[in-house]
Amino acid sequence: MRSIISVLLENESGALARVVGLFAQRAYNIESLTVSPTNDLTLSRMTITTEVDCRATLEQMMKQLHKLVDVLRVSELTEGSHVERELMLVKIRTPNAELRQEVKRTADIYRGQIVDITPNLYTIQLTGACSKLDAFLATIEDTSEIVEVVRSGVCGIARGEKALRS
Amino acid sequence: MEMLSGAEMVVRSLQDEGIEHIFGYPGGSVLDIYDAIFQSDKIEHYLVRHEQAAVHMADAYSRATGKVGTVLVTAGPGATNCITGIATAYMDSIPLVVLSGQVPTNWIGDDAFQETDMIGVSRPVVKHSFSCRTAEEIPIAIKKAFYIASTGRPGPVVIDLPKDVQSPLNKFPYEYPESVSLRSYHPTLSGHKGQIKRAVAALLSAKKPVLYVGGGSIIANASKQVLALAEKLNLPVTNTLMGLGAFPGQHKQFIGMLGMHGTYEANLSMHNADLIFSAGARFDDRVTNNVDKFCPNAKIMQIDIDPTSISKNIHADLPIVGSIEVVLQQMLDLLEETQATNDSESINAWWDQINEWRAKDCLAYQTSETHIKPQQVIQALYKVTKGDAIVTSDVGQHQMVAAQYYPFKEPRQWINSGGAGTMGFGLPAAMGCKIAFPDRPVVCVTGDGSIQMNIQELSTCMQYNIPVVILLLNNRSLGMVKQWQKMFYGGRQSHSYMDSVPDFVKLSEAYNHIGIKVDKIEELEPALERAFELKDRVVFIDVAIDPEEHVYPMQVKFGSMEDMYLSKTERTDA
Numbered sequence: 001m002r003s004i005i006s007v008l009l010e011n012e013s014g015a016l017a018r019v020v021g022l023f024a025q026r027a028y029n030i031e032s033l034t035v036s037p038t039n040d041l042t043l044s045r046m047t048i049t050t051e052v053d054c055r056a057t058l059e060q061m062m063k064q065l066h067k068l069v070d071v072l073r074v075s076e077l078t079e080g081s082h083v084e085r086e087l088m089l090v091k092i093r094t095p096n097a098e099l100r101q102e103v104k105r106t107a108d109i110y111r112g113q114i115v116d117i118t119p120n121l122y123t124i125q126l127t128g129a130c131s132k133l134d135a136f137l138a139t140i141e142d143t144s145e146i147v148e149v150v151r152s153g154v155c156g157i158a159r160g161e162k163a164l165r166s
Numbered sequence: 167m168e169m170l171s172g173a174e175m176v177v178r179s180l181q182d183e184g185i186e187h188i189f190g191y192p193g194g195s196v197l198d199i200y201d202a203i204f205q206s207d208k209i210e211h212y213l214v215r216h217e218q219a220a221v222h223m224a225d226a227y228s229r230a231t232g233k234v235g236t237v238l239v240t241a242g243p244g245a246t247n248c249i250t251g252i253a254t255a256y257m258d259s260i261p262l263v264v265l266s267g268q269v270p271t272n273w274i275g276d277d278a279f280q281e282t283d284m285i286g287v288s289r290p291v292v293k294h295s296f297s298c299r300t301a302e303e304i305p306i307a308i309k310k311a312f313y314i315a316s317t318g319r320p321g322p323v324v325i326d327l328p329k330d331v332q333s334p335l336n337k338f339p340y341e342y343p344e345s346v347s348l349r350s351y352h353p354t355l356s357g358h359k360g361q362i363k364r365a366v367a368a369l370l371s372a373k374k375p376v377l378y379v380g381g382g383s384i385i386a387n388a389s390k391q392v393l394a395l396a397e398k399l400n401l402p403v404t405n406t407l408m409g410l411g412a413f414p415g416q417h418k419q420f421i422g423m424l425g426m427h428g429t430y431e432a433n434l435s436m437h438n439a440d441l442i443f444s445a446g447a448r449f450d451d452r453v454t455n456n457v458d459k460f461c462p463n464a465k466i467m468q469i470d471i472d473p474t475s476i477s478k479n480i481h482a483d484l485p486i487v488g489s490i491e492v493v494l495q496q497m498l499d500l501l502e503e504t505q506a507t508n509d510s511e512s513i514n515a516w517w518d519q520i521n522e523w524r525a526k527d528c529l530a531y532q533t534s535e536t537h538i539k540p541q542q543v544i545q546a547l548y549k550v551t552k553g554d555a556i557v558t559s560d561v562g563q564h565q566m567v568a569a570q571y572y573p574f575k576e577p578r579q580w581i582n583s584g585g586a587g588t589m590g591f592g593l594p595a596a597m598g599c600k601i602a603f604p605d606r607p608v609v610c611v612t613g614d615g616s617i618q619m620n621i622q623e624l625s626t627c628m629q630y631n632i633p634v635v636i637l638l639l640n641n642r643s644l645g646m647v648k649q650w651q652k653m654f655y656g657g658r659q660s661h662s663y664m665d666s667v668p669d670f671v672k673l674s675e676a677y678n679h680i681g682i683k684v685d686k687i688e689e690l691e692p693a694l695e696r697a698f699e700l701k702d703r704v705v706f707i708d709v710a711i712d713p714e715e716h717v718y719p720m721q722v723k724f725g726s727m728e729d730m731y732l733s734k735t736e737r738t739d740a
């Protein structure tokens with residue numbers, strides 16, 4: 001079961017290490033983790049995507065996160081309606097005109113943007129849910145060579161009034 | 167405002183926090199703090215012989231008094247020597263503040279002499295940690311550390327203090343904060359009203375209830391409430407290894423310790439219960455045995471101040487987050503208000519059943535003409551101390567026998583490393599208790615393996631005259647390991663035999679203590695009497711016990727709670 005957890009925590013040295021340490025120590029899986037200060041610079045907001053075998057494990061994981069002294073709020077995004085986005089940059093080899101056409105067309109379909117060009121390469125920026133980014137890579141791979149991929153990990157927020165605030 | 171250096175701030179903050187005793191060991195990175203201690207007349211410092219022992223002393227001091235234990239050590243090896251002690255306290259939720267030196271801030275990350283990332287190394291075994299990068303941060307960090315260590319589910323807190331931050335050359339305005347609040351940390355104390363109502367209702371309608379009391383009840387000082395509730399509803403009570411003393415061991419409603427070496431009646435009562443009411447216990451694997459076979463007909467009700475302890479190993483049908491003391495009082499108040507009570511007929515029938523199990527007398531044992539049995543030693547200790555001693559223990563068979571055969575009257579009377587099972591805990595623990603209570607008899611029940619893990623502390627005892635009694639159940643082996651090898655490894659005693667135990671009498675004498683060797687049962691009580699009469703001397707009693715004795719009952723691996731070996735020849739399910 002894939003779950004996305006949002007964490008609001010003190011923006012202090014050591015706080016990130018405690019979260020990551022907790023996952024390692026208790027053998028929890030992290031698929032992605034993003035963290036950055038919020039509009040309030042004393043706070044950081046983290047989005048963790050994880051794969052758990054059952055609801056009880058997820059609940060224990062959330063309780064363990066909340067137990068960390070630096071952590072103010074923990075909530076599960078996948079429980080309700082939410083928006084999730086990931087940013088991806090992909091460098092693709094485009095040695096001939098035909099391939100450049102093809103890659104450009106695919107990028108357009110996925111609403112990707114070309115952010116860098118060399119005679120042999122396109123670098124494409126794409127945002128969306130993980131599944132969309134996965135699908136884009138699968139499509140590209142059929143025709144072209146992917147040189148490198150960098151993904152930001154999921155960033156998520158609940159829809160509507162629900163908010164994670166101090 | 168008063169101007170102080172960082173080092174002076176450390177000592178003054180501890181003083182203003184009300185700290186009277188501190189355990190530690192000096193070194194380069196904390197010399198400024200040691201200099202400030204030298205000039206303080208309010209803080210008594212105990213110099214140990216190994217930092218691990220300082221942490222165990224502070225830990226046991228805390229277990230015995232309920233106060234926070236305080237430790238001061240130097241960077242690098244001084245700090246890492248504390249890790250076993252910190253882990254021991256962490257596993258048993260004991261509040262400690264460990265101050266450790268660090269290399270100067272501008273050297274951090276350069277692999278400087280004695281640099282260890284103590285924050286990183288200790289991270290998995292602390293409740294929280296602080297690193298002070300300026301002297302001004304020291305008072306608030308210390309205030310927060312004591313607050314975090316002692317509230318909610320208590321635990322150890324580490325404060326890393328780089329050398330330059332302590333410098334006597336720079337003085338800063340000092341003020342110790344009166345209180346502290348953290349926006350990210352608010353332990354829940356009182357229980358949810360609806361849950362309290364449901365809990366009382368469940369308790370009143372239960373026909374086969376068991377009150378399962380853990381160390382959390384001792385930490386929360388909830389013994390009075392545990393006793394009141396148990397007596398009001400005539401509930402059978404079992405204590406975990408960590409909970410011993412939370413409910414009086416001689417009380418007629420006490421059915422003994424439960425779990426791996428629990429009594430027949432406690433484990434059978436659990437297995438057959440229709441309601442298990444856990445107060446500050448955490449369904450540890452040493453209690454539950456195979457979780458899939460755990461108490462098949464029981465509804466589980468669990469109070470704990472730490473939400474992660476609830477439903478971690480066993481799903482709680484009725485969870486209550488809060489302090490055991492407060493929640494039980496809420497339940498008692500509700501019972502008082504409604505004047506409701508349970509059905510005495512079904513409770514009496516339950517007691518009839520329990521008494522049948524009790525009649526099995528699972529702690530009975532065979533005495534021998536040739537050997538002293540470990541059980542006899544603990545029973546003699548109980549008799550001579552009239553059940554009033556503070557008993558600390560190490561880890562192994564002797565620990566289990568002490569837990570089984572010394573019915574503790576009060577909380578904070580039984581001091582042992584339950585969660586971590588740290589050999590070497592017993593002697594420094596006894597010293598910490600004796601420092602807290604100089605007028606009470608304090609005895610360390612130990613094994614020939616365990617005592618040698620912190621034996622150097624006999625020297626600390628000599629320096630400060632800390633007159634504890636050491637009662638060694640000497641079976642010339644790592645008895646608990648040997649028992650497992652005999653039972654599950656075809657009797658192959660791989661490295662569980664102590665080929666050369668020292669002459670403990672001579673060793674004690676070398677430290678100017680009194681050593682007594684006991685080989686015959688007739689010598690046992692007189693030796694104990696003499697030891698407790700000699701109030702100002704450390705007495706080390708080395709008792710030669712039967713090396714072949716096993717600890718029973720013992721749960722059968724992968725079985726349910728009721729599957730037990732009762733002796734070398736008898737098994738419940740066979």
Ligand SMILES: Cc1ncc(C[n+]2csc(CCOP(=O)(O)OP(=O)(O)O)c2C)c(N)n1
Nearest residue numbers: 562563564587589613614615616644645646
């Ligand atoms: C530091 C540490 N190392 C190893 C163990 C594993 N262990 C548990 S009991 C035991 C034997 C203890 O021997 P002794 O102190 O003589 O006690 P006995 O069982 O003989 O009473 C060992 C090695 C432990 N608990 N702690």
Ligand SMILES: [Mg+2]
Nearest residue numbers: 613614643645
């Ligand atoms: Mg032994």
